[in-house]
Amino acid sequence: MKxxxxxxxxxxxxAGGGLARVEASASQAPAQIQQAIDQYLRVQTAGLPGTVTYxxxxxxxxxxxxxxxxxxxxxxxxxRLWGATNLGVRCTxxxxxxxxxxxxxxxTGTYVVTARPLAQGLAVASSDISIQTGDLTQFPAGIxxxxxxxxxxxxxxxxxxxxxxxxxxxxxPLVVQQGQNVKLQSSGHGFRVSADGKSLxxxxxxQIAQVRTSSGxxxxxxxxxxxxxxxxx
Numbered sequence: 001m002k003x004x005x006x007x008x009x010x011x012x013x014x015a016g017g018g019l020a021r022v023e024a025s026a027s028q029a030p031a032q033i034q035q036a037i038d039q040y041l042r043v044q045t046a047g048l049p050g051t052v053t054y055x056x057x058x059x060x061x062x063x064x065x066x067x068x069x070x071x072x073x074x075x076x077x078x079x080r081l082w083g084a085t086n087l088g089v090r091c092t093x094x095x096x097x098x099x100x101x102x103x104x105x106x107x108t109g110t111y112v113v114t115a116r117p118l119a120q121g122l123a124v125a126s127s128d129i130s131i132q133t134g135d136l137t138q139f140p141a142g143i144x145x146x147x148x149x150x151x152x153x154x155x156x157x158x159x160x161x162x163x164x165x166x167x168x169x170x171x172x173p174l175v176v177q178q179g180q181n182v183k184l185q186s187s188g189h190g191f192r193v194s195a196d197g198k199s200l201x202x203x204x205x206x207q208i209a210q211v212r213t214s215s216g217x218x219x220x221x222x223x224x225x226x227x228x229x230x231x232x233x
Contacts, residue, residue: 028065040073050109057102066095083137107136112144124150142167172204176223186231
């Protein structure tokens with residue numbers, strides 16, 4: 001009898017150990033989630049300018065998730081892979097769950113700053129700017145990274161020396177000004193016509209300008225250098 005009870009105890013303990021292993025294997029391993037996030041970030045940040053590095057936050061060990069064969073990483077609506085953000089991870093298989101993990105994306109690259117104090121309305125020359133290197137995610141959206149972009153454009157506001165340039169502070173030079181006499185041009189298959197007019201608006205190259213013709217009619221066209229407004233049908 002004692003021998004029978006001993007054998008029974010061994011069987012129960014063995015079965016309990018097996019059950020524990022099954023339960024452990026049914027829980028989602030945090031390392032697999034972090035591996036999926038790492039793979040997602042490698043692909044999605046490949047097109048960012050400069051050198052990209054990122055840090056993935058830890059997963060709360062108190063959170064127990066059912067094992068998922070293929071965790072899916074996604075970017076929540078309104079979020080972007082820039083600076084401090086969050087990524088979502090979900091399972092849509094037999095187990096259904098979703099969690100969010102904090103991520104810090106750092107992009108080290110070059111950006112354009114003012115080499116000296118610049119006045120509003122100044123046409124930017126190459127001597128007015130310089131290049132610096134830093135974490136681009138620490139700056140407002142639209143920071144200028146191409147040193148050729150601001151050349152020839154005018155400033156919408158005065159800037160102090162060493163201030164980063166933003167695209168919204170740059171204005172393309174006017175090629176047509178209000179009150180200026182302009183040449184209206186239109187062309188198509190087998191024809192080309194032109195007429196004189198007076199611009200009613202200011203416009204940079206490629207912008208829409210309104211023009212009054214000699215007959216008093218108001219027309220709209222695309223402003224071009226040399227006081228030309230193209231009428232496109």
